[in-house]
Amino acid sequence: MIEVRGLKKSFDGFCALRGVDMHVKKGAIYGLVGPNGAGKSTLIRHLTGIYRPDAGEVLIDGQPVFENKGIKAKMAYIPDDLFYFMQADTLEMKRFYEGIYPEFDAKLFYRMQEFFPGIDVKRNIRRLSKGMQKQVAFWLSICCKPQLMILDEPVDGLDPVMRRQIWSIIMSEVAEHEMTVLVSSHNLRELEDVCDHVGIMHQGCIRVERSLSDLQGSVTKIQVASASGMPKLPEQFEVLHMANTGRVYTMIVKGDPKEAERALSEEHPMIVDILPLTLEEIFIYEMGGADYEVKDILF
């Protein structure tokens, strides 16, 4: 659905994207994560056809997205900083989207009203709370019947109930209509629950791009209790992190966990325990490898 090749972008000499390659399959929920300033929002603005690339290409459904209204009609974009016209209420924005998006489903709009009971559709949107404004954005976006939904910090500002509500609507759209979702968020625990693919971005590049299961399968936490000192792994395994408490060693290892378990078992340890990593842990350890680690602060 999304294919980005060698995308580069500079702003007044500052290089924001340094040759991004990205692939998102149709029907996938792709989590785009990365530290602040990694270039996620810039990448998203290229995916939505707002920015013109300096180099490289951004294809949606095999077509360049920039200045392609046919492709854009299949997409809905909810940015982190929402914009609504001055004085506009929800009904007016609905009429605007209805005129702009050819697939806009007005009946769905009224059917979905029950999901957003707190929103007065005749009230100036700019007077609604940030969370409510976000709800309006979701409401309108879903009614556009998009094949691709791009979300930048989507649930930031929403209460837990509404978060679940929103994700449930999105998941049902994915399940029923094979909608593709690209979501950028710093809330990795939430992404872990919904994403099937993850791209980790750092310093204007996608460092890692895999399915979440592959990612979680390839980086594992191994706890080894060994009487014979520090356990050793063959060279094909990359040890991202190691710590020990007495005879118990905890390692973050990149590589096939079963192979690692077998290799460690050969040293006859007392215990070898393989534990899955959370997305947040994977992110922290991957970023540590890219010189973006959590520094110990001494007081």
Added chain:
Amino acid sequence: MKSKTSFFNRTILKKNLTHFWPLWALYFVVLFFAMPFSTWQMATDQWYHDYYGNTGRMYRIIESAVQIQTEPVLIFIVAAVMALAVFSYLYSAKNANMMHALPVNRLELYVTNYLSGLLFLFLPQIINFFLTVLVAMANEITCIQYLFAGLVIQMEITLFAYSLAVFVAMFTGQILAMPVYYIVVNFLFVGCMAVINGVMSLLSYGVDDRLYPGKWAVLSPLYYLFGAVRVSEIYESHTETVTGLTISGMADATFYAAAAVVLILLAYRLYRRRQIETAGDWISIRVMKPVFRWGVAFCGSMVLSIMLIFVLRQSHLFPVYRWMVVCVVLFGFVCFFVAEMLLCKSFKVFRKKRLIEWGGFTAAAVLFLTLFRLDAFGVERYVPEADEIEAAFVNMDYQIEVPAEDIPELLAIHRDLIEHREECQKLEQEQGGYYYTTFRYYKKDGTEVTRRYPVPVTGEYLQDETSAVSRITAWERREENLLRNMFGTAYDTNQYVAGSVDLYNKDGDFQSYAMDDEEIRTVVAAIEKDVRAGNFDPYYLYSIADDVAYYNAITFDYYNENGREMWEYYSDYHGELLETSASAEHEETANTSYINIGPDCAYTVEALTELGIINDTWNLYRDDTMPDGVYAD
């Protein structure tokens, strides 16, 4: 999916109409009160009928409405506001991102927004035109063809002013910058000319700061249209009866409307190339950033330097060049880095790269000043050739048109003054013994050359028959030159319609005596006799006269289809200003003479006495008989 090519989006038009209604509604209301409502008020006011008569009332009421229609300042302001409104989404990052993420391409956005703004302008104009026509017809005002002509001009100027505003809007991502750029663009050419003229007048010998952009003023649209588009009354010959209206500047408006097409295309090209991330930036087009820095630095430093030197320069000994260099370096630094601060939106702009660039700018600016100082362009030395000149004037005490056969002599005087520059400047520095004299040449190629020199008028020069002052004074003494100065270029065919004499009594009270036709004829004949006898020389040849000041004046109003007042003929030989002035037809034929007289004008004094205008009670002003400090203003 291949998208269908579309140029227009109804939803965006509807959004613009509903969101920006206060703007077009306000414009409609302003026009409504200024046109149909005002027309109705005047048409139902009996005073207009009584004062102007039925026909005169009709033309004056319509003239008032057409003046509002064709007022370029109002049109340019409203056009800028509309352009700013419909393209305001480009000036906020959130708004720009949202609009460009929608399934609408830039062509569709551009065309729709452009047409929305144009509609906001045209609709109030057209509706108010029809309302005014209805009001006029209901009040038996039949000359509505002028309203239609006014509407055409109004719409042509609107098309241009709005297209220019849209074009300018594409250069910036900063909402505050757009109106500033719009004003700058409208006055850029004449502004630059004024700056260069100002520099030349300070650094080049003989060059004055008269701004004469000529036809090139067309490059400063608002400046040009403000002078070019006029509604004026047509008067019945030699009367104050209005018989119709003329609207000047129709061709100019059409020219600008054609230019608008180019601007529309250029603006779209800029929009297509625009980087949306430049929302909030003072300059959206990268290549324009150095132009902005250098332009602000050049114009800012030159204008501030010229202003400061005009304030500081108290004498001709003031070292203008050195001060200009110091000021341009200092003000150039300030303006250059202020421009950079605006571009970077930061105060931290003193980087090595920019300091080097500022060094380059300073070197270029100082070189520019030095070139003028050294007369590298030959401005000071330039004297046109006789065969290049269509008309030549010299103005020492009053304006004289030099006959074609005397032009070589005038040019010789001019060259002589350049050759003896040091002598003249010495007198100028001593602040005495010179009289400023202007040489003006209207060349056959339509351009104008004006130079102004301090001509020595000390005793030795007055006695030397070959000196500049003697030769120019000889022309001034010719009776036809003085008569042309007094009564216009065709003085012998004037038809006088009014005349008055300033009179004083012994208490210093003043009155203006109105002469009848017979008295006018007598006094004019007496003045002509005095001119032929040279009796006016003390009152007109100030350069060679002792300190004299006379406050007596005789004023005549006259018509002459073939004549113009001399000062106006001298200032505007080609009649360009006249073409654009109000009531052009009337102005062309109606003139006024102001004549200074004194006791030496024996024939005139005798005529006034014989006519009884001067008598024991009311007399001409005399220093010896008036209380101190009494004079006619």
